Amino acid sequence: MNNTANKPPAHELVYRKLREMILCGELEPGQAITIQGLVASLGAGMTPVREAIRRLTSESALVFQGNRRVSVPVLTLDQIDELAFARLALEPQLAFWATENVTAKDISKLEAIDAEMNKAIARGDVRSYLFRNHEFHSALYAISGAQIMISLADELWLRMGPSLRVMGGRFGTSNLPDKHIDAIAGLRAGDPKVVSRAIHDDIEQGFEQIRKSLEK
Numbered sequence: 001m002n003n004t005a006n007k008p009p010a011h012e013l014v015y016r017k018l019r020e021m022i023l024c025g026e027l028e029p030g031q032a033i034t035i036q037g038l039v040a041s042l043g044a045g046m047t048p049v050r051e052a053i054r055r056l057t058s059e060s061a062l063v064f065q066g067n068r069r070v071s072v073p074v075l076t077l078d079q080i081d082e083l084a085f086a087r088l089a090l091e092p093q094l095a096f097w098a099t100e101n102v103t104a105k106d107i108s109k110l111e112a113i114d115a116e117m118n119k120a121i122a123r124g125d126v127r128s129y130l131f132r133n134h135e136f137h138s139a140l141y142a143i144s145g146a147q148i149m150i151s152l153a154d155e156l157w158l159r160m161g162p163s164l165r166v167m168g169g170r171f172g173t174s175n176l177p178d179k180h181i182d183a184i185a186g187l188r189a190g191d192p193k194v195v196s197r198a199i200h201d202d203i204e205q206g207f208e209q210i211r212k213s214l215e216k
Helices: 010-023 035-042 046-058 077-101 104-122 126-142 147-171 179-189 192-215
Strands: 032-034 063-066 069-071
Touching: 010 035, 010 046, 010 126, 010 147, 032 035, 035 046, 077 126, 077 147, 077 179, 077 192, 104 126, 104 179, 126 147, 147 192, 179 192
Parallel strands: none
Antiparallel strands: 032 069, 063 069
16 A cells, blocks of 8 residues: 555655754753754755645744744743743643543553653753653643644643753753653543643643742
């Protein structure tokens, strides 16, 4: 069977790769990016790279600097507070709704993701930690079925990736309480309030670490 017809177009593949690089903090806050540089590093054509950049700037994950350059946004403390407010308004509610729809298979998947995240923490792999952390939250919120709010939450995550990488590099993650375990326990108990609170606390402690990092 020929799978070529099912393969995403080049611009979509480039977008996904660049998006993952931002989410996982491979691009640092303030880092300048050129179209030519991305063409070389991603092994992609000029047109797909331009389209990926266009989409990511529309999502505020990148900002135009002029002269064919874009950069990763540098967040101020005020912007961090705005993002915290937005995420704390959206994501605990998504977790609440997810609890009402969750299946045993969903819980097993979340446990497996969290186990991989813990392995990343144990070996000090900040990139893998960020990837698995986002994967956990995305998988949980997807269970809610609330597509509009999921889309909004995902855009907020895009803005956070580089700053989370800086935080993880400076402070590590092994000293933080594992709120995912609390969320999974709430899912098993069918208690949406417990799950919502666990996600709220997980987000809040992350922002506390980011603020400390930016203040330094």
